[in-house]
Amino acid sequence: MKIYTKTGDQGKTSLFGGTRVKKSNLRIDAYGTVDELNSHIGLVRDQIKDKELISDLIRIQSKLFxxxxxxATPLDKEKLKNGSDRLKIEKxxxxEIQxxxxxMDLMDQTLDPMTHFILPGGHSVVSFCHIARCVCRRAERITVELADNETIDVHILIYLNRLSDYLFVLARKLTKDNKVEEIPWKG
Incomplete structure (x- = not known):
């Protein structure tokens, strides 16, 4: 099977279910940004050695797929003509939100209480984690805009919102694990 199909050469692609849309479509932007987020989380995962944390990040990456x-599947295309689910995966x-x-609750137990906003950085893995958090927030914003125009599963927005929180707490944990100082923002 060839990786290139040439079907997107005119700036269009297919959603799951066959609908052709422009590559600038909000739905494409939403799941493309989720894909970008997944790659950033992979970069974070590549920097750590904690086997449980690696396992957690692999689970998260799988859920992002x-x-x-x-x-990528509009709600009106979720069911096949025979009534079965087009997506044969557990949604x-x-x-997953829990x-x-x-x-986060487990990580928070080991961290000092926050008293200020924290400047991202201090160690490369911490910075990579903050970049992933920012990409997650962008994916969430795009998905909110998509939800303003089309019906999407409510769990998608909740998951993205919670994941950005998770990535923030993870960045704090990685700061502590790597014995670097959190630098508070004092405006």
Whole structure:
């Protein structure tokens, strides 16, 4: 199978279900940004040695592929003519959101309370994590705009919102793990 199809040479692509749209379509922007986020999380994962944390990030990356597939499938195309689901994967549900919350709660127990905003940086893995958090927020903003125009699964927005929080807490944990100082912003 060739990787190139030439079907996108005129600036269009297909959503899951066959609908052709411009590559500048908001839905394409949303799942493309989720894909970008996934790559940034891979970069964070490549910098750490903690096996449990690596496992957590692999789980998150897998769920981001699921989330991207959900974004690539308009709700009116989710069901096949016979009534079965077009996406033959387990969609993002409340349990995945709870997973992120539980992991944040565990990390928070080891961190000093926040008293100021924190300047990103101090160690490359911390900076990579903050970049992932910012890309996650952008994916969320684009998805909010998409939700203003089309119906999307509510779990998508909640997951992205919680994931950006998770990435912030993870950056703080990585700061502590790497024994670097959090620099507070004092405006």
């Amino acid at each position: 699921t989330l991207g597939a959900m974004l 993002i549900q409340a349990g 997973f992120l919350e539980d992991k």
